[in-house]
Amino acid sequence: MQNRRQQHLSYIYAWFLVFVTPFAVPLAVITAWQGKVTKIDILCAFTMYCISGLGITLGYHRLVTHRAFQAKPWLRKILLIAGSFAMQGSPASWASLHIQHHRFADKQHDPHSPHQKGFWHAHCGWIFHGYKPDFRRFGKWLPKDPEVKHVSKYYLYYSNLGLLIPWLLCGWMGLLWAGLLRLFLTCHMTWSINSICHRFGKRAYTGTADQSTNHFLIALLTFGEGWHNNHHRHLQMPFLGHRWFEIDMGKWALLILQKCGWVWDLKIPKHFTSYEKSNSTL
Ligand SMILES: [Zn+2]
Ligand SMILES: [Zn+2]
Numbered sequence: 361m362q363n364r365r366q367q368h369l370s371y372i373y374a375w376f377l378v379f380v381t382p383f384a385v386p387l388a389v390i391t392a393w394q395g396k397v398t399k400i401d402i403l404c405a406f407t408m409y410c411i412s413g414l415g416i417t418l419g420y421h422r423l424v425t426h427r428a429f430q431a432k433p434w435l436r437k438i439l440l441i442a443g444s445f446a447m448q449g450s451p452a453s454w455a456s457l458h459i460q461h462h463r464f465a466d467k468q469h470d471p472h473s474p475h476q477k478g479f480w481h482a483h484c485g486w487i488f489h490g491y492k493p494d495f496r497r498f499g500k501w502l503p504k505d506p507e508v509k510h511v512s513k514y515y516l517y518y519s520n521l522g523l524l525i526p527w528l529l530c531g532w533m534g535l536l537w538a539g540l541l542r543l544f545l546t547c548h549m550t551w552s553i554n555s556i557c558h559r560f561g562k563r564a565y566t567g568t569a570d571q572s573t574n575h576f577l578i579a580l581l582t583f584g585e586g587w588h589n590n591h592h593r594h595l596q597m598p599f600l601g602h603r604w605f606e607i608d609m610g611k612w613a614l615l616i617l618q619k620c621g622w623v624w625d626l627k628i629p630k631h632f633t634s635y636e637k638s639n640s641t642l
Contacts, residue, residue, distance in 0.1 A: 374487040384540035405538040415442025417583045417610045425455040428598035430625040440511040445522030446546045450512035452502045456493030465570035472554040483555035549582045557588035565593040584608030596627045
């Protein structure tokens with residue numbers, strides 16, 4: 361599933377995301393200053409941010425990596441395609457490398473720990489290192505999953521839809537705001553989970569064998585992913601916000617999808633009430 365062509369592709373995407381998309385920030389400011397941006401362009405950018413962000417947290421992370429719930433095949437495919445709009449790799453390789461992160465969290469073989477090779481390596485430097493997913497050790501089920509297989513196979517096309525759709529809908533301003541600027545924001549937010557949420561923030565579960573933290577602002581902007589210490593404590597728990605004030609928009613989306621009957625079998629631990637005390641036995 362991860363051939364040489366995909367390795368080259370991920371390297372090109374890494375350069376594009378880290379060195380090209382930042383130019384969208386001043387360009388977006390200038391176009392806004394000149395009054396060239398319409399409300400529709402901004403709405404398109406906001407919508408694409410939500411679609412790709414929810415695709416990453418619900419599709420790539422909670423559904424495929426941690427198998428935290430079951431979903432209808434068509435919904436699985438939609439969530440994975442939405443996640444591919446963030447250009448963070450195919451679902452198969454993303455999930456496998458993330459499982460490796462959990463297996464070695466903040467230890468030597470963690471692909472992106474700020475405690476091993478520094479903050480910037482953890483943030484976005486690691487994506488240039490060509491880490492290869494090892495499906496035999498991390499995510500044996502991934503190559504057998506039909507939706508993961510499909511979206512990973514056509515990842516090149518699906519990921520570029522995230523740029524094509526805004527361009528078709530809103531022209532060049534759509535490409536700038538909902539394509540490039542949105543990609544810049546989505547990626548830096550996801551990358552912040554690896555860098556900021558393993559160094560700064562609060563540790564509600566102090567007993568986890570890693571340095572993961574919870575960060576309110578990151579959680580707000582990543583649809584719940586910023587409750588990363590909670591997540592490291594309960595890997596298969598589909599909800600990342602564990603206390604009533606921990607806003608987890610991914611959880612809200614899952615509850616709506618559950619009401620519709622499109623997702624089920626949410627793996628909420630039996631003993632889990634609303635929150636376990638910080639120093640509970642781990
Ligand atoms: Zn995880
Ligand atoms: Zn982590």
